[in-house]
Amino acid sequence: xxxxxxxxxxxxxSKAEDVVxxxxxxxxxxxxxxxxxxxxxxKRPSLKDVNDSLSSGKIVRLxxxxxxxxxxxxxxxxxxxxxxxxxxxxxxxxxxxxxxxDFSEQYFHEATEALKAILSDKSxxxxxxxxxxxxxxxPGDAAHIHQILxxxxxxxxxVSGSVQSSDATWTLAENILxxxxxxxxxxxxxALAALARKYFRSHSPASFKDFCWWTGLxxxxxxxxxxxxxxxxxxxxxxxxxxxxxKPQPAKGGFAVLQPQQAAIGKSVHLLPPYDEYLxxxxxxxxxxxxxxxHRAHNRSGIFHPVVIxxxxxxxxxxxxxxxxxxxxxxxxxxxxxxxxxxxxEKAKSTLQNFFD
Numbered sequence: 001x002x003x004x005x006x007x008x009x010x011x012x013x014s015k016a017e018d019v020v021x022x023x024x025x026x027x028x029x030x031x032x033x034x035x036x037x038x039x040x041x042x043k044r045p046s047l048k049d050v051n052d053s054l055s056s057g058k059i060v061r062l063x064x065x066x067x068x069x070x071x072x073x074x075x076x077x078x079x080x081x082x083x084x085x086x087x088x089x090x091x092x093x094x095x096x097x098x099x100x101x102d103f104s105e106q107y108f109h110e111a112t113e114a115l116k117a118i119l120s121d122k123s124x125x126x127x128x129x130x131x132x133x134x135x136x137x138x139p140g141d142a143a144h145i146h147q148i149l150x151x152x153x154x155x156x157x158x159v160s161g162s163v164q165s166s167d168a169t170w171t172l173a174e175n176i177l178x179x180x181x182x183x184x185x186x187x188x189x190x191a192l193a194a195l196a197r198k199y200f201r202s203h204s205p206a207s208f209k210d211f212c213w214w215t216g217l218x219x220x221x222x223x224x225x226x227x228x229x230x231x232x233x234x235x236x237x238x239x240x241x242x243x244x245x246x247k248p249q250p251a252k253g254g255f256a257v258l259q260p261q262q263a264a265i266g267k268s269v270h271l272l273p274p275y276d277e278y279l280x281x282x283x284x285x286x287x288x289x290x291x292x293x294x295h296r297a298h299n300r301s302g303i304f305h306p307v308v309i310x311x312x313x314x315x316x317x318x319x320x321x322x323x324x325x326x327x328x329x330x331x332x333x334x335x336x337x338x339x340x341x342x343x344x345x346e347k348a349k350s351t352l353q354n355f356f357d
Contacts, residue, residue: 001245002287003312005204006278007041008270014043016053021073024198025080027280028061028071031168032322033273033306036355038071040270045355051163057176061160061168062153066216067091071160074177076194079186081156083195087217088154092147111138111148112157116172123161123169166323192225197232197246203281205236205243213283239287267311269344271318271329271352274304279314289314296334308333308348310340325356 003009006023013019019041020026028034038059039045053059061071064080067088072080111133118124118132126145133148134140149170152158161171186194199211212222226233226244233244272278279285279297288309289297297314298304308316308331316333320326329349333340 001204002278003268005202005246007202008278009268011041011043013041015058016042016050017058017073017075020059020071021075022198023202023277024076024195025064025070025072026277027275028069029275030273031061032166034061034071034275036273036322036352037276039355040272040351045351046357047355054160055162057159057178057181060173060177062158063088063150065214067154074181075183076198077159077173077177078182078184079191079194081154082185083191083217085154085156089151092150092154107138107144108148108151111144112152112155114138115148115152115157119158119161119170119172119175121175123164123171123175125164125167125169127167129170189224189228192221193228196222196225196229200229200233200244200246203277204245205238206282207241207243207284210243210282210284214281241284241286267339267344269340269348270309271348272307272309274306276304276307278309279307280304288312290335293335308340308345310336310344315340320352326353329353 007013007019011019013022016038019038023041026034026037028037035047035050035054036045039047039050042049050059054061058074059071060074060077061069062081064070064072064084067084114133114136115129118129124132126142126149129149130140130142130145132140133145138144149158152170156173158170159173159176161169161176163169195215196211199214200206203210203214208222208226211226212219215222215225217225232247234247236243236245279288285294285297290313293314296305296317297307306318307314308318313336315335315337316331318329318331320329326349329352331345331349333345
């Protein structure tokens with residue numbers, strides 16, 4: 001069921017923005033490979049289509065939940081930003097790196113005005129923004145630029161810009177997010193309910209602790225969110241864990257959850273990028289990952305690695321150069337090697353390689 005809800009089996013959407021809207025938010029630390037995380041969930045994985053959605057603002061990349069980097073659909077940007085803003089501002093102001101950069105309110109005001117001029121009609125990389133900021137007599141070193149971009153995202157000034165190269169770019173939110181792309185602002189309760197609905201319909205089955213981890217919001221708010229959509233959830237027990245599964249609902253905007261009997265796993269192999277929602281979207285990963293294999297998927301510092309999954313379980317690692325369009329893909333299968341099979345693995349590799357066509 002989890003594979004199907006995550007759109008890893010029988011993907012239902014042709015557009016990148018529909019995939020991201022379904023998932024709620026998708027982790028996006030790795031600028032190259034997060035696009036594969038979106039693409040592999042499309043009916044026809046296409047890097048060009050994902051890049052087009054990014055460049056047009058239909059999906060944007062910025063710091064949101066847990067003050068980490070995610071991608072979100074434009075239609076959800078406004079209310080999700082509002083939901084996360086205060087907590088994220090409080091979080092970054094507690095970071096030593098923020099204070100080390102002498103990030104005064106005066107600097108933020110001056111840098112904000114500078115960014116409005118520098119990015120008025122364009123998208124620029126972090127390095128280029130630093131150069132332009134320096135020309136105006138403001139600190140343009142990496143530490144200051146990182147913090148001003150981060151805070152600019154949280155304050156609603158900046159979002160990801162057009163795709164120009166292998167480096168991320170930034171632009172003014174008003175440059176790329178037109179009024180007709182944005183949904184109305186939701187009230188506190190409405191936003192919490194929407195967030196919970198998006199999470200459980202795309203991540204089921206999942207536990208309350210999983211939801212708390214994913215949102216990074218206070219437990220009280222998460223409990224309220226769960227209560228608001230309680231009629232839409234079934235309580236289930238999976239491998240001894242109390243979890244919730246989103247019930248099939250009437251289609252709204254083309255998004256209806258599949259019936260449980262339709263969620264047969266089948267014998268599938270997928271090459272998941274690092275930080276993929278299939279793993280990072282849960283506090284407990286025991287449904288997909290054996291305890292003694294955890295180090296293969298992520299380290300203790302929260303760095304996630306590309307993994308191979310077979311029938312929903314992590315069975316190996318893979319690596320490839322996206323700059324070279326994944327022409328060569330190396331795999332290391334450390335579990336269920338015979339069951340994975342050469343043909344299934346080659347099919348998964350071909351899917352990734354075709355993504356670049």
